[in-house]
Amino acid sequence: MSSTPLLPRAAGMSSPFLWRTGALITATAIAFGAFGAHGLKKRQGITAESIAAWNTAAHYAVFNGLGLLLISMHPRFSVHRFAGPAIMTGTILFSGSIFALTLNRDLKFLGPVTPLGGLAMIAGYLSLAL
Secondary structure, three states, X not given: OOOOOOOOOOOOOOHHHHHHHXXXXXXXXHHHHHHHHHOHHHOOOOOHHHHXXXXXXXXXXXXXXXXXXXXXXXXXXXHOOOHHHHHHHHHHHHHXXXXXXXXXXXXXXXXXXXXXXXXXXXXXXXXXXX
């Protein structure tokens, strides 16, 4: 069996890049989760529902950051052309849009971005199964 990746390496995507990206996403998510647990309540207009959404975004970002760390260590999937970029982009779109919407409800145009980010994450993980 060959160790050649299913698809050629994407420009700029490498194991070290995925590792760093996974570490940065995970660290940011932990910091945002801490802010959600302690500082978010002090902001005007924050409801229990918005805190729950914030926590969901932080959890998904941690899971996906860890996923990118794991993918970066895999000899085959660290060079996968689609998975890493899709998971990374999906995490930024999904979690980022929820964070932004929680902090500023006037950014309603970001509402449709959240499910697109979720679809990108799902597609990235499914591509690893192919």
